[in-house]
Amino acid sequence: MSAPPVGAGRGFADAEGRSRIESLGERVLGSLLDRAHLMPPRLVGPLVAQEIISVGGADVSIWLQDYDQRSLQPLTGPGLVGDPAPIEGSWPGRAFISDTRVEQELPDGSRRLYLPMLDGSARIGVLAFTLSAVDDNDRRLAQRLAGLTADLLVTKADYTSTFDRVRTAEPMSLSAHLQWQTLPPLIMTTPDVALAGILEPAYDVGGDSFDYALDEHVLHWAVFDAMGHGLEAATMATIVVATYRHGRRSGASLPDLYVHLDDVLSSTYPGRFTTAQVGQLDTETGVLSWVNAGHPAALRIRPTGEVTELGGPISRPLGLADAAPRVQTAQLAPGDRVLFFTDGVVEERLADGHQFGEARLREFVERTSREDVSVSETVRQLSHALMDARGGRTSDDASLVLVEWRGPPRDDELARGIIGGLPAGNIDR
Structure with a gap:
C-alpha cells in the first residue's frame, strides 16, 4: 500500500509542508482579485491604487500605451497620479521598452518602481508606485501586482471604451478603428518562438492587416494588403482576415488556404485583389513554409545581424489566381528572425522624390x-525609424511582422523555473 500524499488530511500542502496561512502578498493579490470580479472598468485603476496604498505604497500611476506606441497615457481616478509620458526618454518608458522593472532612487531615499504590465508578452502599459524601502520580497510582489493589473485591464476592456479612449492620443479614422478591432495582440512570445507586428499609420491605416495563431507546434501567420485606401480597403481586409481564420481553424493546408481566400475574394469583390504572405513555422524543426502572393520578399536576419532576402517564386494576388500557389520553404537556425512587410514600407517616396527602397530598409534592419x-x-523602433525617415508622411499603409525562431521546445517544458522568473524573496512558512 502506497504512503499517503504529503499533507494528507490537510487540504493544500506542498512537499515541504509549508503553511497555508495567508502571507501579505497573498492577501494583497487575493483581495485585488476577489474585489475585481464585479468592479466596473472605471474603478479598476483606483482599486489597484487602493490596495497598493493599503500596504505602504504611494503615488500610484498606471499608464497605457497609445496606439502609435510613442507615448504612455495615464489612467485617472481616486488614488492615481501621473501625466502623459513619452516612451522614449522617460522613466516609465524605460520599463516599457525593456519589458523589465526599473527602479528610481528618490532624493528622500525612497524608491519608485516602474513595472511593465504584460498580458503574457503583450505590452499593456506600465504600473508605478513608491516604497520607502525595497527588497526582493517587495520586488516579487510588485511584479505580480503588475501582472494581475494587466490581466484585469485586458479582461475589463472587452466591455468598455474607457481604456480605448485613454490609449487614443489623437483622432482615429473609421477605417483604422475597424482594423484595430480585427487585429490579434501585437506581440506573442514563448520560449520557442516570438512574433510582433505593427501597422502604420496607426491612426489612419486602411487596407493593411495581419493575423497569427500558435497551434500545438505550428505558428500560423499572414500579412495582407487589400486593394485601395480608407474604409473600402479596410472592409475588404476585414473579410480577408475572417476568411483566413475560417480556413486556418478548419485545418486547411497552405495551398488550400490560398484557394479558399482567392475564391471568397473573387466572388465577393470581382476584379479586385489583395496581396499577401501566408505561412507556417514548425517550432520543433524550424522549417518555415509560405506563399508569397504579391508582396516584397521577406528578409531573414541572422543573430549576427546579417540580412539576406528570402526570394523565390511569387503567386498571383488573392482574387486574381490563375494557377496553384507556389509554396516556398526555408530552414531557420535558432535565433533567426524573418521580417515580412507590405509594399508601403519600401515604395513610399521621400522629400527628394526617391522611393524609400529595399536597400534603405535593409540598412535600418541591420x-x-x-x-x-x-x-x-x-x-x-523599426516602424518609427522608417516613419521618421519619411518625415512622418505616408501615402500608403505599411505593415511589419517579425518572427523569431528560438529553437525547438525543451522536453521538460513544464519544469518550474524555465518560464518567467521573479526575485526569489522569502517564502512564509
Whole structure:
C-alpha cells in the first residue's frame, strides 16, 4: 500500500509542508482579485491604487500605451497620479521598452518602481508606485501586482471604451478603428518562438492587416494588403482576415488556404485583389513554409545581424489566381528572425522624390538588429525609424511582422523555473 500524499488530511500542502496561512502578498493579490470580479472598468485603476496604498505604497500611476506606441497615457481616478509620458526618454518608458522593472532612487531615499504590465508578452502599459524601502520580497510582489493589473485591464476592456479612449492620443479614422478591432495582440512570445507586428499609420491605416495563431507546434501567420485606401480597403481586409481564420481553424493546408481566400475574394469583390504572405513555422524543426502572393520578399536576419532576402517564386494576388500557389520553404537556425512587410514600407517616396527602397530598409534592419533588443521592441523602433525617415508622411499603409525562431521546445517544458522568473524573496512558512 502506497504512503499517503504529503499533507494528507490537510487540504493544500506542498512537499515541504509549508503553511497555508495567508502571507501579505497573498492577501494583497487575493483581495485585488476577489474585489475585481464585479468592479466596473472605471474603478479598476483606483482599486489597484487602493490596495497598493493599503500596504505602504504611494503615488500610484498606471499608464497605457497609445496606439502609435510613442507615448504612455495615464489612467485617472481616486488614488492615481501621473501625466502623459513619452516612451522614449522617460522613466516609465524605460520599463516599457525593456519589458523589465526599473527602479528610481528618490532624493528622500525612497524608491519608485516602474513595472511593465504584460498580458503574457503583450505590452499593456506600465504600473508605478513608491516604497520607502525595497527588497526582493517587495520586488516579487510588485511584479505580480503588475501582472494581475494587466490581466484585469485586458479582461475589463472587452466591455468598455474607457481604456480605448485613454490609449487614443489623437483622432482615429473609421477605417483604422475597424482594423484595430480585427487585429490579434501585437506581440506573442514563448520560449520557442516570438512574433510582433505593427501597422502604420496607426491612426489612419486602411487596407493593411495581419493575423497569427500558435497551434500545438505550428505558428500560423499572414500579412495582407487589400486593394485601395480608407474604409473600402479596410472592409475588404476585414473579410480577408475572417476568411483566413475560417480556413486556418478548419485545418486547411497552405495551398488550400490560398484557394479558399482567392475564391471568397473573387466572388465577393470581382476584379479586385489583395496581396499577401501566408505561412507556417514548425517550432520543433524550424522549417518555415509560405506563399508569397504579391508582396516584397521577406528578409531573414541572422543573430549576427546579417540580412539576406528570402526570394523565390511569387503567386498571383488573392482574387486574381490563375494557377496553384507556389509554396516556398526555408530552414531557420535558432535565433533567426524573418521580417515580412507590405509594399508601403519600401515604395513610399521621400522629400527628394526617391522611393524609400529595399536597400534603405535593409540598412535600418541591420542597424536595429545590432542593438540586441526584443522582437517587439525591434518592430516598434523599426516602424518609427522608417516613419521618421519619411518625415512622418505616408501615402500608403505599411505593415511589419517579425518572427523569431528560438529553437525547438525543451522536453521538460513544464519544469518550474524555465518560464518567467521573479526575485526569489522569502517564502512564509
